Amino acid sequence: MVALKDLATPVKPDWCPGCGNFGILTAVKGALVELGLDREQVVIVSGIGCHGKIVNYVNVNGFHGIHGRVIPTATGIKLANPELTVIGFAGDADQYDEGWDHFCHAMRRNVDVTLIVHDNQTLGLTTGQTTATSLQGFKSKSTPFGSVTPPLNPIANALVSNGTFVARGYAGDPRHLQSLIVEAVRHRGFGYVDVFQPCVSFNYLNTYQWFRERLYKLSEQGHDYTDRRKALEKSFEWGERIPIGVFYKEEKPTYLDTLPHMKGKTLAKLPIDDVDVSVIIEAMK
């Protein structure tokens, strides 16, 4: 079981001072300690963007992959070795723009991995452009006159795509976020947490103060997270009050559960020195 100090790496985070990613990093490390996992049993996967650097900052196995492809890479790792705890980290452009197709399919596929989306509603590492979750009117270097398209709603999309664990957290409340991450990892199936992550350098609109004025916790309002329709209703709540917490949660067979021949097997550990293919060859005669 890992202790907090063992999760540190020699690499100093180079995120901007005040970046929401620090809150996420704190929550993730706290969650790993709380989950009582061994470092060798955890793999974190990240895409490209400020969030992607997290692989350098947490001392567990990691795969810093390419833009938009966190889900398929994490899926391949998990399917090959289900003994591993696989946690994917993506950015909003990374997941909701470049990797959008994987997102919807991951929900219905229900592979037992976790996805945490650092949603700062802008592309930070490319110095501030609009993304799929930027608010309409958001002025950025690529939209100097304001973004003309409305944002997409990832929570609602996750719900209609048959997501089995759909939650939203806030980088400004790492303690609450930690509990969501713990719950998402413990969830047998695809655990998805969107995280509001203020970008102090490029998002002048969705600031810590902006979120503080609007966010409330679903758990404090008696939300029934077993009801997909109610969750969907909640996912459309946006404006003066914006909910965070678990929108929906359901136990369903995971992708591997549906494959009887994979029961109790770890592909990466099956013997391959002398595989017997004689039955197939015989049928070709």
Added chain:
Amino acid sequence: MIVNKLSFLIGGEAGAGITRSGFLFAKACMRAGLNVFGTNDYQSLIRGGHNFYVVQVDTEEVYSQSDKINLLLALNAETVALHKDELVPGGGVIYDPDDAPQNTGTLGREDLTLCPVPLKKIVWEELKEDPIMRNTVALGAAFALLDCDMDLLEDVLKDTFKPAVAEANVKAARKGYDYAKSNFGGSFGYKLVKTKSAGKQRILLSGNEAIGLGALKAGCKFFAGYPMTPTTGLLHFMAENERSMETLLIQPEGEIAAVNMVAGAAFAGARAMTATSGGGFCLMVEGLGMAGMTETPAVIVVGQRPGPSTGLPTYSAQGDLRFVVHASQGEFPRVVVAPGDVEECFYETMRAFNWAEKYQTPVIVLTDKYLVESQASTEPFETSRVKTERGNLITGQFQGTGEYRKYELAETGVSPRALPSTQGAIVRANADEHDEFGFTSEDPATVVSMVEKRLKKINYLVKELEETGVETTKLYGPRDAAATVVSWGGTKGPIREALKILKRDGVVANYLQIIYLHPFPVERVKKALDNSKKAIVIEHNKTSQLSSLIRERLLRDVDGTILKYDGRPFSPAYLAAKVKEAL
């Protein structure tokens, strides 16, 4: 009477079971103890159009279809019109007179043997079966015409279909057989008889199946693939065998997902593969580069078809050689291997997994539609010829000094490989440039050391290929010849048939097949070409990409090219004529 040498063509519209019937015929002939090669020609549609399947049968080895047909089995009138001129004098035509009455006069082929068989009537009125059964009636008729043992066909039907379906098919085949026997028995100049090697001795399989079989034998445990002609057959093969072979097959949302899943699975330690065609490979290219940068052993099968873009989806080409050799931004080691027949499909796929793991880098098995969708008979493979070699893989606990370094600057560039979950090791893969521990690094000295580390792996691979005598090229025919034809991939079959023709005609030619295209076997190719009086490159593309590779690697031109780019396979007679012209 010509015995045990036959070219057979079955044609009709899509959905009539043409490919299946051709395969059944080929398999029955193989079990008669004969060598067979079968290839299909179909369009990108599900119903209608014109499909055909050609089977070449011989007592000697056959490597491709031939140019002339001896027996035509026409499941519609169009097939007769389209193929009548390919028939040899004395060739036979089995057709349904209800499709259209035929006579040798209007066909302009007084030399043909016409065998009208009321296929539809037999199916509807006598058998009361689905019209799809026509082709089985026709196969039975063909067996009667060829005076071939009907048990062979019946057994193949029984081994292929479920009992109830098999029974109906056997009945249909017998009807066709009896009708043709009583109406045309003894009238045809071709005959198939069992040889002493009759029985279930050899195997009949496609390139796709040979690759799949090689992958399974090599311990491929994870296959992610999105359907795309011509490698869809490989996806199907892996799916059929998924459960019994303890593998996992996933058809994800597209090729990008497939290649990234393969990278993930390979990183985790499962031997993993994907398969696609040029268009899908375009989508995989970023993932390919990621595998190169992260040093992940991914195996990618590419089946070429004519491009650019969607091109001719169901036809064959070799237009992606340069693309596959260079695909992705940046520089990293890769292996590109191009098998030329079903045997090489099997053994080279097995090796592909070894190269991928030993050198921790992506390997591409480059094929084409003609190779992967054609079927050939062959001796059962020696499944222990290629041993599983996993390279510098850490098993058990990590016991090195200090922290584990995934990208340790080893002498050969190949770092000790720990898999995630190895006790005592934190395994960090990184598609950003990185240091030995896998931490992102932009330090110029680190960058240089990592670029050099990755690229020097290929030198050790070249060394191993040379030292262990892996056949990166093959030379067929005499060492000294008037002409050396040079090719790669699926053109091999028609070339080997063309060599037979040239030999018969007294032309001394040999054939250099290049199997490894990257790293390019410079010394072996150089030696073969230095011995040749005239080097002629044969390729299924317009710009002769192999000629340009030879020029780049050997600093020499070839003496001529024979190129084809209509999607259809080379004909051996055409190749032989072209080689003679070039002399």
